[in-house]
Amino acid sequence: MMGRTHDLAAFAALSYMVATQPPQSITLATGITSLLACFVGGLAPDIDQPTADLWRRLPAGSVIGRIFHPFLGGHRYISHSVVGIIFFAWFSKFLLSKIGQVLLVDINIVWAAFMIGFISHLIMDTFTHEGVPWLFPIPFRFGLPPLKMLRIKTGGFLEKSVVFPGLLFLTGYIYYLHYGKFLELLRHYIK
Numbered sequence: 636m637m638g639r640t641h642d643l644a645a646f647a648a649l650s651y652m653v654a655t656q657p658p659q660s661i662t663l664a665t666g667i668t669s670l671l672a673c674f675v676g677g678l679a680p681d682i683d684q685p686t687a688d689l690w691r692r693l694p695a696g697s698v699i700g701r702i703f704h705p706f707l708g709g710h711r712y713i714s715h716s717v718v719g720i721i722f723f724a725w726f727s728k729f730l731l732s733k734i735g736q737v738l739l740v741d742i743n744i745v746w747a748a749f750m751i752g753f754i755s756h757l758i759m760d761t762f763t764h765e766g767v768p769w770l771f772p773i774p775f776r777f778g779l780p781p782l783k784m785l786r787i788k789t790g791g792f793l794e795k796s797v798v799f800p801g802l803l804f805l806t807g808y809i810y811y812l813h814y815g816k817f818l819e820l821l822r823h824y825i826k
């Protein structure tokens with residue numbers, strides 16, 4: 636999937652979680668940091684791809700990407716699996732525990748947002764041609780639908796004309812269904 640599809644999927648997943656969880660009183664700093672963390676999480680699994688959007692968005696990113704690449708075993712290996720989820724969950728928690736106090740944010744909420752983005756990425760990639768090696772190191776790539784030819788080609792017509800607009804609609808629908816909750820959240824900050 637393309638970077639912007641992952642961004643949108645991560646945002647939709649986060650919106651859904653916010654809409655369906657009991658209200659939490661969080662600071663504006665935590666809210667903004669969580670949103671950013673969700674987008675970073677939504678691109679983080681492609682850390683193993685030297686040309687990934689994540690790297691392109693960073694200065695000198697493609698150089699760093701090429702250095703990381705061999706360590707992660709090439710594209711869609713360890714970072715696109717359950718082992719990857721556990722590793723990134725641990726690593727991001729560790730990082731946040733170090734920088735959380737400086738940022739004055741609720742690290743549990745920021746961490747949850749990062750993980751929501753991360754997992755949404757793997758779910759979205761499952762619908763692509765290449766599939767996802769969920770059970771790495773078992774060398775089998777899972778995909779939906781199971782028939783590979785029916786899956787989505789990254790950057791192809793289906794992704795651009797069906798998946799992306801579909802996600803946009805879904806996100807809008809989440810806000811439409813739960814607009815009271817989002818309004819309440821906004822009011823909490825504006826007053």
Ligand SMILES: [Zn+2]
Nearest residue numbers: 680681756760
């Ligand atoms: Zn990916």
